[in-house]
Amino acid sequence: MIELKEVSLEYQNGTLALKDINLHIGQGELVYIAGPSGSGKTSLLKLLMGMENPTAGTVTVLGKSLTNAKPRKISRIRRKIGPVFQDLKLIPGRSAMENVLMGVRFLNFSWAKKNENALIAIERVGLAHKAYSMVENLSLGELQRVALARAIAREPKIIIADEPTANLDHDNAVNIFNILSSLKNQNITVIVATHATHLFDPKENFTLIRMDQGSISIEKRFCSNGERDIDTQMHQRSIRVERRGDV
Amino acid sequence: MKNFISNIGYFFKEARRICRTNKLSNVFTFLGTTLVLLLLALAVAGWSVSSRLVFMLEREAEVSAFFHNSISQSEAQALAGQIATFDGVLDASVIDEAEAFNRMEDILADEAGVLELFDENPFEAYIEIRIKPQKVSQIVEKLNNLPQIESVRDNKDILDQLSSLTNALSAIGYLVVIAVGITTIIIISHMIRQGIYNNREQINTLRLLGAPGSFIGLPFVLVGMLITISAGMLALGIALLLILYSYGRIGSTLSFIPLPVKSELMLIVTTVLVSVSVLLGILGSVFGLSSITKKSSPSS
Numbered sequence: 001m002i003e004l005k006e007v008s009l010e011y012q013n014g015t016l017a018l019k020d021i022n023l024h025i026g027q028g029e030l031v032y033i034a035g036p037s038g039s040g041k042t043s044l045l046k047l048l049m050g051m052e053n054p055t056a057g058t059v060t061v062l063g064k065s066l067t068n069a070k071p072r073k074i075s076r077i078r079r080k081i082g083p084v085f086q087d088l089k090l091i092p093g094r095s096a097m098e099n100v101l102m103g104v105r106f107l108n109f110s111w112a113k114k115n116e117n118a119l120i121a122i123e124r125v126g127l128a129h130k131a132y133s134m135v136e137n138l139s140l141g142e143l144q145r146v147a148l149a150r151a152i153a154r155e156p157k158i159i160i161a162d163e164p165t166a167n168l169d170h171d172n173a174v175n176i177f178n179i180l181s182s183l184k185n186q187n188i189t190v191i192v193a194t195h196a197t198h199l200f201d202p203k204e205n206f207t208l209i210r211m212d213q214g215s216i217s218i219e220k221r222f223c224s225n226g227e228r229d230i231d232t233q234m235h236q237r238s239i240r241v242e243r244r245g246d247v
Numbered sequence: 248m249k250n251f252i253s254n255i256g257y258f259f260k261e262a263r264r265i266c267r268t269n270k271l272s273n274v275f276t277f278l279g280t281t282l283v284l285l286l287l288a289l290a291v292a293g294w295s296v297s298s299r300l301v302f303m304l305e306r307e308a309e310v311s312a313f314f315h316n317s318i319s320q321s322e323a324q325a326l327a328g329q330i331a332t333f334d335g336v337l338d339a340s341v342i343d344e345a346e347a348f349n350r351m352e353d354i355l356a357d358e359a360g361v362l363e364l365f366d367e368n369p370f371e372a373y374i375e376i377r378i379k380p381q382k383v384s385q386i387v388e389k390l391n392n393l394p395q396i397e398s399v400r401d402n403k404d405i406l407d408q409l410s411s412l413t414n415a416l417s418a419i420g421y422l423v424v425i426a427v428g429i430t431t432i433i434i435i436s437h438m439i440r441q442g443i444y445n446n447r448e449q450i451n452t453l454r455l456l457g458a459p460g461s462f463i464g465l466p467f468v469l470v471g472m473l474i475t476i477s478a479g480m481l482a483l484g485i486a487l488l489l490i491l492y493s494y495g496r497i498g499s500t501l502s503f504i505p506l507p508v509k510s511e512l513m514l515i516v517t518t519v520l521v522s523v524s525v526l527l528g529i530l531g532s533v534f535g536l537s538s539i540t541k542k543s544s545p546s547s
Contacts, residue, residue, distance in 0.1 A: 049455065078457030089452040093264075102453070106462040111253035154456075 001027045001189055002048060002158070007057035009043055009214075017043035019214040021057070025191065025207070027157075030184040032200060033193040035211030041193035042086065044211070045162050048191065049083060050074035062157060079107060082151030082188075084161035088143055090135050096146045097122060097131040103150040121153035122146075125179060141172040148179060158189045165196050173199055181206070254462070261466035262473060265442050273474060276438040280478035281485075283430050284520060288486030290423035291519045292512060294416065299507040301413045305380055308409065311400040312374040312390050326395050327374045333389055335382025343372045380406040380413070424523075431527040432534055435471045439535025442467055464536045471532030472525070479524025486516055 002025040009018040017040050025031055033041045046052040047059050050066045059066045064077055082103075090099050100118040109117065122131045125145035135143060144164060151159050161180060165173035177199045183190050184205075200206065209216055266273050312330065314323055323341045330339040342350070347370035352359040362369075378386050383406045390399045443450060453463050494509050506512075 051455065072459075075454070075457045075459060078455065081457070083455060085455070089448075089455065091449050091452060103456050105254055105257055106250065106453075106456075106458045108250060110249075114253070150456075 001025055001029075001062060002191075003058075003060040004047070005058045005060075007047065007054045007059060009040075009047060009052055010055045017214050018047070018054075021216055023209070023216065025189060027189055028184050028187040029189050030181055030204060030206040031189070031191045031209060032197070032206055033191065033209045033211060034195065034197050037195075039211040040214040041211055042162055043214075045160050045191070045193055048158075048160055049081065050077060079154075080157045082154045082156030082159040084144075084147045084151050084159070084164045086162040086166065088147045090143060090146055090150075092135060095132045095134055096127055096138065096142075096149070099135060099146055100150045100153050104153050107154060109155075117153040117155065118149075121149035124152060125149045126175070141168050144168060144172070144176065148176060152179075152183070156188060158191065159183055161190070161192045161194075163194055164192060165194060165199065177201065258465050258469055262469035265446065265466055265470050266473075269438075269442055269445055272438060272441055273470070276434055277474050277478050279434050280431055280475055281481045283427055283434070284479050284482035284524060285485055287423065287427040287523060288482055288516050288520050289489070290420065290427070291516050292486065292490055294420040294423075295507055295512050295515050297416045299505055301409070301416065303505045304409055305413070306377070308380045308383075308402075308406050309375055309377045310383065310387060310390070310402065312376060312393075312396050313371055313398045313400070314374065314395050315397050316371075318395055322395070323372065323374065326393070330374060330376055330390065330393075333386055335379045335386050337377040337379065339374055339376040341372060342375050344368050344370050347372065378406075380410040383407070383410075428523070428527060431475065432531045435475055435528065435531025436535035438474065439467050439471050439532055442470060443535070467536060468529070468532040471535060472528035475528030475531060476524045479520050479528075483517060483520045486520070487513055490516065 002023070004021050004023040007018060007021040007023075008016070010016045021044070033044060035041055043052065047054060047066070048061055050061075050069060054067055057067075061077055062080055064073065066074065066077065069077075091102060094102070097118060100121055101114060104114045104117055107114070119128075119131070122128055125148050127142060127145050127149065130138060130142060135146065138146065144167075148161070148164060151161070159180065164180065165176050168176065173196055177192075177196075178201070180190050180192055181201055181204050197208075200208075314326060318326070320341075320343070327339040327341050330336060345368070348362070348368050351370065352362060355361065376386070376390075383401060383403055387399055387401045387403065390396050450463055490509070490513060494506065497506060
């Protein structure tokens, strides 16, 4: 599903955002990417979205290489991804419903299915009562849910969310995490970059990628039965194995 | 295609929104395009009228070839038939002495009495040759090479000037059409670029969501086409009113100008303006859209 081999990313100003990343994410996996600000979380997500080109290595998403891919090919892959951007990227002057529809209009669904998907997604994030409110009149938490609804309505194979709970209160953040983790039951791969490691549901299977200064330092997988299932694929310098409670 | 049809309503809604968000800019674009297209309409009308004038004058373009007296009537007819086959000759016919006398009487009208001073008909038979003015030199040269021809009266200076006038009018017409075309394309493409700039965040979001360039660009093409076609319609309305008004004025004061049939002229102007508006609207929009479709960095 997603494969990164020896991937490095250096920005034009000389900042080395990612260093020799090797990563495999399978279908239906729930993956959290944690790490301090500037550790490379957003850069990694940008690579997966085709928003950046790796300076070394190869990025493969849904079986297609994104490395030096043409814009048209990148667009085709993006259509199978449901992104939740850090800055949300909702379109002002439109309702929540219109914003959600904007994400599906160009997809190969029937007119009825586009509307149905948008409505279901809005309901799923608990915003049915505000579906036709202009985004300017929604709170930050509601806006974040609109962005998530836009991603869900696209019936994506992968959801990539960058700090989807930033600036949210605890209840709203838990709500967003619950929705995201429930998506893997639909065989959707969910990748979430977040600081909010305290919100992970210990009963869920998930993979945690810790990032530090552009390197993946630990990759762990937790099982719902409480036993550790430690992914032995470890990278770079500090290789640490933690108990579930250490997360 | 199914996707396109299901999104038609959205495309028009977006086009209306783009028009509203850049209202002032679009109003100026509309007015500017209207004036440019009105200029085109007037140029087309002027071209049509002058072409008609030139055509009428060209029909009158002729040379007279005088043959030797020894040639019989039937030989003169055969010679006229031979001349009629020359490139650039529209027709050639023999004018006998009596016909030449009658024509002069018509020309002199009230002064025709002067012809009675002659004891006998002073005019000679000749071959009247109607020609294309552009070919006058070649035809005169060929006529001079015919042994039966004694002399040629060619009005070459006048015919050359007529030919130059025709060429100049055509050149001016082409120049106006090219200038109007380029100006309209620049105005429309600039307006589209302005719209794209004003909506750059939305366009960037759509790109990140994987929207194809055609989906993003179509509302902008629609705006360009709607503005150009509306401007074309307004220009057409003004031009038709001006034609109606001008025909009324010219018909009564400058009746010697051979104007084309009014309905024909209006049809020509309408056809040209409608097709040019649609074509320029598409071209202007496509040029403006090049900033969306051109290869961009992966981040957009």
